[in-house]
Amino acid sequence: MANPMPLSGRHALVTGAARGIGAAIARALAEQGARLTLVGRRLEGLQALAAELPGEVQALAADVADPAAVQAAFAQARERFGPVTVLVNNAGQAESAPFAGTSLELWQRMLAVNLTGSFLCAQAALPQMLEAGWGRIVNVASTAGLKGYAYVSAYCAAKHGVIGLTRSLALELAKKGITVNAVCPGYTDTDILTESIAKVVAKTGRSAEAARAQFTAGNPQGRLVQPDEVADAVAWLCGDGAGAVTGQAIAVCGGELM
Incomplete structure (x- = not known):
C-alpha cells in the first residue's frame, strides 16, 4: 500500500511560495507530510x-x-526544522519586451531572479543535503526553457540557463543520493498570467477573452495548465519513487512541445 505521507520527516523549502504555482506546490508537499519553509519577498502573503x-x-x-x-x-530554516532536504526553486518573474527594446537592467533582472536565485538556493541547500545523504532539488523552469518565444528573450535565456544548471548539477550529484530535475509549465492559470492578459488588453484593445485565447492557442488541449497540475509533478519528483529520475526537464504543458 502506498505511503499516504511520503515526505513525512522531510524538510522542504519552497521559494516564491506566496501565490500561484508556488502556493500549489506548498499545499501538495504539506499534504505529503513535509515540514515546510516558505520563502518569498513579501512576508504577509507567506x-x-x-x-x-x-x-x-x-x-x-x-x-x-x-x-x-x-x-x-x-x-x-535549518535552525527550526533541521536540514533542508527538499528544495523547490519556484521564485521567478517574466517581463516582455522586443529584443531591441530590452534594457540591460531588464536583462539582468530576469537573470537574477530566474537563474541566479536558483543557483544561490541550490548552493545554500547542498551542504545540508550532502550531510543528510539524501536530497531533492526541483527547479520550476518553463516551456520557455525548452523553446523560444518572441518578445521574452531575457526570460527565455534565463530559463534555458535553469535547464542547463539542472542537467549539470544532476550529473555532479548522481552518486550522492540527490536528484535534480526541472518542471517546465506552459501557460498556467495564475495571477501572473491574469496580469499579462490585462497588459495585452491595455496595449491592443482586444477583449480579455480574445487575449486569453492567444495564450491557449499553442496548447493542443486548448486550455491553460492548472497550478495543481504543476504541483503534482513537483511533488512526485520530491518523493522516493522518483529516485531514478534526475537531470530531466519535464514539460507540463498540454502537449505544446510534441
Whole structure:
C-alpha cells in the first residue's frame, strides 16, 4: 500500500511560495507530510498561506537574488526544522519586451531572479543535503526553457540557463543520493498570467477573452495548465519513487512541445 505521507520527516523549502504555482506546490508537499519553509519577498502573503497549511510550516522573507539573504534564510530554516532536504526553486518573474527594446537592467533582472536565485538556493541547500545523504532539488523552469518565444528573450535565456544548471548539477550529484530535475509549465492559470492578459488588453484593445485565447492557442488541449497540475509533478519528483529520475526537464504543458 502506498505511503499516504511520503515526505513525512522531510524538510522542504519552497521559494516564491506566496501565490500561484508556488502556493500549489506548498499545499501538495504539506499534504505529503513535509515540514515546510516558505520563502518569498513579501512576508504577509507567506504567513497567510502558512496559517492555512497542515503540519509544521514557517514563513521567511528573502530575496533569492541576494546572496546574504539566501544564506540567512537557509540558516534560519535549518535552525527550526533541521536540514533542508527538499528544495523547490519556484521564485521567478517574466517581463516582455522586443529584443531591441530590452534594457540591460531588464536583462539582468530576469537573470537574477530566474537563474541566479536558483543557483544561490541550490548552493545554500547542498551542504545540508550532502550531510543528510539524501536530497531533492526541483527547479520550476518553463516551456520557455525548452523553446523560444518572441518578445521574452531575457526570460527565455534565463530559463534555458535553469535547464542547463539542472542537467549539470544532476550529473555532479548522481552518486550522492540527490536528484535534480526541472518542471517546465506552459501557460498556467495564475495571477501572473491574469496580469499579462490585462497588459495585452491595455496595449491592443482586444477583449480579455480574445487575449486569453492567444495564450491557449499553442496548447493542443486548448486550455491553460492548472497550478495543481504543476504541483503534482513537483511533488512526485520530491518523493522516493522518483529516485531514478534526475537531470530531466519535464514539460507540463498540454502537449505544446510534441
